[in-house]
Amino acid sequence: MAPSVSRRSTNSFAKTVEKLLPEIVPPLLAILAFLAVWQLLVWVLPTQLPGPIQVVKEANILILYPFYDLGGLDKGLGWQVLASLQRVAMGYGLAAIVGIGAGLFLGCNPVFNKACDPIIQLLRTVPPLAWVPISLAALQKNEPAALFVIFITAIWPILINTIVGVQQIPQDYTNVAQVLRLRKKSYFTKILLPASLPYIFTGLRIGIGLAWLAIIAAEIVMSGIVGIGFFIWNSYTNGLVSEVIVALVYIGLVGLALDRLIGWVQTLIAPES
Numbered sequence: 001m002a003p004s005v006s007r008r009s010t011n012s013f014a015k016t017v018e019k020l021l022p023e024i025v026p027p028l029l030a031i032l033a034f035l036a037v038w039q040l041l042v043w044v045l046p047t048q049l050p051g052p053i054q055v056v057k058e059a060n061i062l063i064l065y066p067f068y069d070l071g072g073l074d075k076g077l078g079w080q081v082l083a084s085l086q087r088v089a090m091g092y093g094l095a096a097i098v099g100i101g102a103g104l105f106l107g108c109n110p111v112f113n114k115a116c117d118p119i120i121q122l123l124r125t126v127p128p129l130a131w132v133p134i135s136l137a138a139l140q141k142n143e144p145a146a147l148f149v150i151f152i153t154a155i156w157p158i159l160i161n162t163i164v165g166v167q168q169i170p171q172d173y174t175n176v177a178q179v180l181r182l183r184k185k186s187y188f189t190k191i192l193l194p195a196s197l198p199y200i201f202t203g204l205r206i207g208i209g210l211a212w213l214a215i216i217a218a219e220i221v222m223s224g225i226v227g228i229g230f231f232i233w234n235s236y237t238n239g240l241v242s243e244v245i246v247a248l249v250y251i252g253l254v255g256l257a258l259d260r261l262i263g264w265v266q267t268l269i270a271p272e273s
Helices: 002-044 052-058 060-064 077-108 110-123 128-139 142-167 171-180 184-221 228-237 241-269
Strands: none
Touching (some): 002 052, 052 060, 060 241, 077 142, 077 184, 077 228, 077 241, 128 142, 128 184, 142 184, 184 228, 184 241, 228 241
């Protein structure tokens, strides 16, 4: 009995590895090829940019000890990322609440939507860095100013996609609701919100990416705060390019994780979207 169970578990493990190999091997080979080309270009071309070997040598403490803390701003990249993520969570959370709420309202009210559309289209094109001096002038402190930059950057895709989602609800759904004389609450929970969810989550996924970009830009400009953006700027001004490159890897990985997180939440709430 025991050998049979062991054989089945071995076969199951082998099948799992066989399924995962096509998913793991191509990206791994692509990463190795990218690192090899990068290293060759550094050896061949006259550049001050360090290659991957030099990056690992010079920034090995950041790689091996991401959560070291020597006090003040001298912290590992793990703490820097967590500080930035905390700001993103607050600013993005507020943007999601306001964006979805305002989007549902404007989508259901064409007159208000037409009145507000020029303002929305004007403000959504303003880059995150352009909001930094405005937020600092209005709020006077780095922390709330950074939160405002995240909020004002992330809200527009959430707002616009929510409006579009409401506008794309088939007229037949509305006609059925009128025939059945559904109450506003029932119409909202059974028709309006479920039909709009795919568009809402599209806006949320775009918004989280913009929020992560915005906090990096805001922290670079707003000196003296713990965060990955300020870490990058401080490392650059001190000539520590290897540390900047390691921080960029962290930024990319966290951004990918945030996007996948919103996608996972979407599969839980709106699996058919």
